Amino acid sequence: MYNQVVMDHFKNPRNVGVIEDPDGVGEVGNPLCGDMMTIYLKVDEDERISDIKFQTFGCGSAIAVSSMLTELAKGKTIEEARHITNKDVADALEGLPKNKMHCSNLGADALHMAIQNYKDKKTGVARKPEQRQEKHEHADGETCHCPYCDVEISSDAEFCEACQRKLTEEEH
Amino acid sequence: MNYINLDNISFTPLLPEVKQVMTEAVNSDLHNPSSQHKAGEKSAEIISDARQAVAGLINAANPRETVFTSCGTESVNHAIKGAALANREKGNHIITTNIEHNSVLRSIKRFSSQGFKVTSLPVDASGRVDPKAVQDAITDQTILVSVMHSNNETGTIQPVEEIGRITRKNKVLFHSDAVDSVGVVPVDVEKLNVDLLSFGSNQYGGPPGAGGLYIRRGTRIFPLLDGGVQENNKRAGTENLICITGMAKAAELAAKHMKERLVRLGEIKDYLVGKLPGYIDEYIVNTNLEHSLPNLLNISLKYIEGESVMLMLDEDNMAVSTKSACATGSLRASHVLLSLGLSHADAQGTVVISWSIDNTLEDIDKFLASLSGVVKTLRSMSPLYNKPGT
Numbered sequence: 001m002y003n004q005v006v007m008d009h010f011k012n013p014r015n016v017g018v019i020e021d022p023d024g025v026g027e028v029g030n031p032l033c034g035d036m037m038t039i040y041l042k043v044d045e046d047e048r049i050s051d052i053k054f055q056t057f058g059c060g061s062a063i064a065v066s067s068m069l070t071e072l073a074k075g076k077t078i079e080e081a082r083h084i085t086n087k088d089v090a091d092a093l094e095g096l097p098k099n100k101m102h103c104s105n106l107g108a109d110a111l112h113m114a115i116q117n118y119k120d121k122k123t124g125v126a127r128k129p130e131q132r133q134e135k136h137e138h139a140d141g142e143t144c145h146c147p148y149c150d151v152e153i154s155s156d157a158e159f160c161e162a163c164q165r166k167l168t169e170e171e172h
Numbered sequence: 173m174n175y176i177n178l179d180n181i182s183f184t185p186l187l188p189e190v191k192q193v194m195t196e197a198v199n200s201d202l203h204n205p206s207s208q209h210k211a212g213e214k215s216a217e218i219i220s221d222a223r224q225a226v227a228g229l230i231n232a233a234n235p236r237e238t239v240f241t242s243c244g245t246e247s248v249n250h251a252i253k254g255a256a257l258a259n260r261e262k263g264n265h266i267i268t269t270n271i272e273h274n275s276v277l278r279s280i281k282r283f284s285s286q287g288f289k290v291t292s293l294p295v296d297a298s299g300r301v302d303p304k305a306v307q308d309a310i311t312d313q314t315i316l317v318s319v320m321h322s323n324n325e326t327g328t329i330q331p332v333e334e335i336g337r338i339t340r341k342n343k344v345l346f347h348s349d350a351v352d353s354v355g356v357v358p359v360d361v362e363k364l365n366v367d368l369l370s371f372g373s374n375q376y377g378g379p380p381g382a383g384g385l386y387i388r389r390g391t392r393i394f395p396l397l398d399g400g401v402q403e404n405n406k407r408a409g410t411e412n413l414i415c416i417t418g419m420a421k422a423a424e425l426a427a428k429h430m431k432e433r434l435v436r437l438g439e440i441k442d443y444l445v446g447k448l449p450g451y452i453d454e455y456i457v458n459t460n461l462e463h464s465l466p467n468l469l470n471i472s473l474k475y476i477e478g479e480s481v482m483l484m485l486d487e488d489n490m491a492v493s494t495k496s497a498c499a500t501g502s503l504r505a506s507h508v509l510l511s512l513g514l515s516h517a518d519a520q521g522t523v524v525i526s527w528s529i530d531n532t533l534e535d536i537d538k539f540l541a542s543l544s545g546v547v548k549t550l551r552s553m554s555p556l557y558n559k560p561g562t
Contacts, residue, residue, distance in 0.1 A: 038555040055555035059479040059498035
């Protein structure tokens with residue numbers, strides 16, 4: 001089901017854990033689908049991510065995505081890390097099963113939220129938890145698939161023509 | 173490789189005797205059982221003997237009441253679609269439960285937009301439907317009640333006998349999906365008062381590719397497959413002789429060894445249930461321990477996700493199955509677990525452990541040791557896990 005790179009990051013996840021007194025925290029989660037990720041950042045005076053850790057509740061790909069994301073972001077400046085996309089993470093993992101692309105591939109979203117949290121702390125902005133939520137957007141080149149029959153569908157499809165089922169956006 | 177199979181609910185290995193009769197069948201001069209020459213008649217005799225064996229397993233009064241199908245799913249589709257359509261002029265109301273297998277739910281759903289009305293009954297927290305709720309749901313339009321014998325995810329056994337008394341009294345057809353029960357626990361169509369009963373073959377060591385549908389004499393039902401007059405005009409198509417011989421052998425052995433198998437499987441279950449608290453904490457048992465199959469236990473491990481558990485156990489050469497949404501094609505939480513009142517997060521951590529007579533208590537010890545490590549590892553990386561004392 002998963003390729004060797006994914007299985008390696010699942011079995012030996014890098015940077016698992018919590019950073020005490022972090023400079024930024026980002027949380028994403030979808031209780032319906034089940035995957036939840038928390039990213040903790042430590043940022044040095046050069047605006048570089050000196051340490052990054054994750055906690056994840058989820059399937060094999062969710063854990064592998066978290067691990068790979070932390071590897072990609074570690075040592076990068078905040079500005080560089082801001083441009084890491086979910087697709088970059090999936091590509092670095094040499095691909096994920098199509099039906100896992102959307103629900104498990106949330107690592108970059110969590111990172112972006114952690115970066116935003118870091119910036120907010122610095123500038124003294126206080127956000128309510130719901131304002132910290134970021135809508136999960138499809139990155140360029142990332143396509144939606146019907147969760148039932150795996151056929152490619154448009155991102156706003158309410159109905160899968162192939163298997164004749166109703167869909168909600170969260171299900172893509 | 174020393175692999176421990178604790179996923180027998182997905183596939184039960186074929187019994188050696190089953191493999192043998194099927195191999196002999198492949199190598200014999202089989203012919204079309206509908207043909208009237210000697211070779212055909214010999215094949216017809218094989219089917220007739222097989223029907224006796226399978227009818228014996230479910231205590232059907234007349235072997236002709238047993239129809240061979242290709243699998244349990246076909247049997248269920250035949251029972252529901254065939255009975256609903258054949259009895260349409262009598263009424264349009266079907267009663268079922270929220271925890272049925274998808275073959276039942278989707279067969280019924282296909283009709284709900286075509287003038288049929290459906291009542292789907294809830295189960296209590298222990299996973300059982302209340303027979304009184306069935307009585308209360310019956311109207312003068314009710315033509316069919318379908319309640320499963322045991323649930324394929326939790327193993328919980330439903331009060332089918334009580335429901336059968338109610339449907340009989342109300343003169344409503346009663347179908348039970350007994351795919352995971354037949355061949356594992358005693359199932360007696362006379363005692364249960366069912367009119368239709370679906371079952372498979374692989375669940376008791378027979379081959380996939382064969383199944384059966386019990387149709388009580390006099391039951392109005394259309395065939396699902398139209399064509400020739402095979403299976404007493406109830407299921408057209410040349411019979412799958414090879415799988416049917418395997419199914420019959422498995423049925424014969426299941427009936428013969430039922431008692432000792434029940435003891436053996438039950439010992440493993442008691443051992444597993446008794447030992448679990450010594451290895452893991454914070455889990456939910458989703459199986460009704462008082463009324464359930466002897467070969468299956470369904471648990472939800474809090475704060476972690478089932479696919480990860482399954483994959484890590486696989487690394488330790490152990491097979492289990494999971495009902496986590498992440499592990500299903502649909503990425504949806506199990507309707508059975510949600511019906512029991514589980515939260516989405518708890519449903520995500522669901523693991524189904526199912527054993528056969530080939531498993532030993534030593535297998536269970538190894539499994540528990542491995543599971544304990546996997547749970548610790550996954551909880552250590554879970555944002556939902558609050559370590560004791562913090």
